[in-house]
Amino acid sequence: MPHTKAKPVVNTRIQARNKELILAAALDVFSASGFRGATVDQIAAKSEMSKPNLLYYFRRKEDIYVALLEHTLSDWLEPLRELNPEGDPLTELSRYISAKMQMSEANPKASRLFANEILHGAPMIEKFLKGPLRQLVAEKSLVIQSWIAAGKLAPVDPHHLIFAIWAVTQHYADFSVQVDAVLGRREDSKAAQKAVLEILLRGLQVKQS
Amino acid sequence: MPHTKAKPVVNTRIQARNKELILAAALDVFSASGFRGATVDQIAAKSEMSKPNLLYYFRRKEDIYVALLEHTLSDWLEPLRELNPEGDPLTELSRYISAKMQMSEANPKASRLFANEILHGAPMIEKFLKGPLRQLVAEKSLVIQSWIAAGKLAPVDPHHLIFAIWAVTQHYADFSVQVDAVLGRREDSKAAQKAVLEILLRGLQVKQS
DNA sequence: CCTCCTCTTGACCATTTGATCAAGAATTAT
């Protein structure tokens, strides 16, 4: 077998450091411009690295993008996973919504990265959507359904309730430009969280007849 | 004054027809790939027109994009504009939400076009957001505020209520890939509309004490 | 029919951009 130039097998310190640098820069660039709009040169510049050097760590532009998505996909599921079937429904949902709002505030770039990917048909994460995500949502929908059956929650379609929570919470990250423009100022995240909780939860309380 | 080649002044039938063809094709392409991801060649191919011919009608790629945005911006405001201060609050909001859901279903491409533009910082429609849109939202927020003051609606922040309505309704157009993947089937727009109305409106009813 | 203006296109150009390569610098292991 001829000797072919192979990528390093081990992960050296330099590799770990530079890969981190690249991913951080790539998040900035991809979230701002999308996959097609981002250029390798921009990412290289932001990583303070020459383009060939960047491509030494990630052979293709797409590899950076995919790594970035994978790097954050599981974080994305975490808050929903923590929805506790044994807990009080309104408390649990309140915690979930608050966690999502805080994620939007703390990491709007990651949110925009996903939004852009899904908006364009999710070519890279189709399997994630149809696999782990769908699975988890199905499971938690059953939990919500059981709360409704127990009379602890107003009857709503669990799937659409989850969609509504995603939509509203991510709106503040993905469309922050519009939110700020309409409000005429930087949005106050505390106030937004409070308002969102009221709007989404108020209708879920069981009415006493 | 030297004779300079000028664009035609009048709008001939051929111009009207071809501009329509181009805008229709461009909506397909831009909504699927974003501004940067779309290519003039793709739009030309979809319009069944040579690239130079397309550029005879719109000198630059950006001109097509801007024309497309302007072409639909005012349509976008219409449903909110129709919110009637004299009407019954829940009926009015219900009609507004239904109208938005129907727009998402009827024209998801336009919705995605806007979503993409805003996601990337709204460079082309900043003035629209800070001008007409903000103006209209401010006006309708006052209407909602007056309904609350009259005890006809639960107390919620009007701006955030409007954001929530936008977020949820547009979610079904912008993130339809995710919705379908999670549901495991094409989303049923009738069912979605019903669920959304319940989720958003139920909490707005005034509780009898 | 003829003229003027509109419409259409093949060929072409300059720039951007993702990616490669060879060669040298730095680091690590022996």
Added chain:
DNA sequence: ATAATTCTTGATCAAATGGTCAAGAGGAGG
């Protein structure tokens, strides 16, 4: 120290892409 491996980069390439141009085809009015 020195050999082996990893890291870095200037130069370069091919393809993609936005846009131009000159020349001809087509249509409308006189």
